[in-house]
Amino acid sequence: MTLPRGGGALSPRRVLRIAFLLVALGFGAWAVAGQWDAVSSGFARLSWRALALSVVAVVGALFGGMLTWRALLADLGSPLPVRQAAKVFFVGQLGKYIPGTVWPVLAQMEMGRDLGVPRSRSAAAFFLTMPVQLGSGLLVAAATLLAAGPGSIAPYAWALLLVPLLAVLLEPRVINAVIGFGLRRLRREPLERALTRKGMLAALGWALTGWIAYGLHLAAIIAELGSSVEALRLVAFSVGAFALSWCLGIMTVVVPAGAGVREVAMVAVLSPVLDQGAAIAAALCSRIVIIAGDLLCAGVAAATAARSVEKRQVDQEAGGVRVEENDARRNAL
Structure with a gap:
């Protein structure tokens, strides 16, 4: 016998999650609405092909970020299926x-x-995901901007001073010591498993993949806004420009998602290949595409995970019915 699935009152935890989603979506909509005139004029200059390529690349980049976090979580002792990991990461x-x-x-x-x-x-x-992305982003920015032209990285060379510090902090022995110290100060139990070098390398690999995808999304936008740079150099420059502007934005933790800081940095970094008006349009279009990507990934991940859970429940219920039917046949015999 199976119990009917039904509603009932929403639990406090579910109400809290719905409230979290509504507040997050509200702030996301506010970020778009506040700059809509400039954003719409920028999008008017983009072809549907460039916009589609940019969105696809952003989704790939966001997926790379999720796999970075998932690799770290698995190394710490909690491997999650991709569907469940995607829901936790993207909705969060x-x-x-x-x-x-x-x-x-x-x-x-x-x-x-x-x-x-x-x-x-x-x-x-x-x-841990933050320093992994920050360290890999600065390294990618240095390598790609130097490849695109030494003058592109010169004004921001000071940011590269963080690379040696981050390289030390990304050593698993150092990380494990820092985490252990923090948990002791918070009077929490230590982690059951320490981070390993293999897990860190896996996370760095996915982070690098994400930076390349982010660069492709920006290159698709820049190419439509007046840049005359050759394709390969434009891609290399775009990867470095996005990585550097993201890193500068993430250092300003008081602003939601680096809002404003990343765009200002991107306009400055894009100055060698675009005039100021086109650079502003590129920065704003990039931000809106990323917001759209965040919403798309969160929606798809949540829906996919929900269908997976529902299918598993149906299979379990069907299995229970079959067991009861077999028991009834045996009793009848």
Whole structure:
């Protein structure tokens, strides 16, 4: 006998999650509406082909970020199926549009707990993802901007001073010591498993893949806004320009998702290949495409994970019915 699936009152946790999504979507819509005139004029200069390529590349980049986080979480002892990992990561990441830095990690900790991931492990994976992306982003920016032209990186060489520090911090022995110290100060239990070099390398590999995809998304936009740079150099420049502007934006943690800071940095970095008006249009179009990508990934991941759970429940119920029918036949005999 199976119990009917039905509604009932929403639990406080479900109400809280719905409220989180509504607030995050509200701030995301506000970020778009506040610059809509400039954004719409920029999009008017883009072909549908360039826009489609940009969106596809952004989705690939966001997926690379999810796999970076997933690799760290798995190395810490909580491997998740891709569907479930995508739901936790992408839905949680919507919190970055809310002012403050705690919302994404709180959301990931809450959703991860439903999948058996300890909160301390979710928090560790979240905070480790940031320096992995920052360190890999600065390295990618240095390599690609130098390849595109030495003058492109010269004004921002000071940012590269962080690379040696991040390289030290990304050494697993150092990371494990820092995490252990932090947990002791917070009077929390230590992590069951320490981060390994293999796990760190896997995370760095996915992060590098994400930067390349982000560069392709920006190149598709720049190519339509008046840049005359040859294709390969434009791609290399775009990868470095996006990585550098993202890193500068993420250093300003008081602004939701680096809003404003990343765009200002991108306009400055794009000055060698675009005039100021086109650079502003490129920065704003890039931001809107990324917001759209965040929403698309979160929606698809949540829907896919929900269908997976529903299918598993149906299979379990069908299995239960078959067991009861077999028991009834045996009793009849």
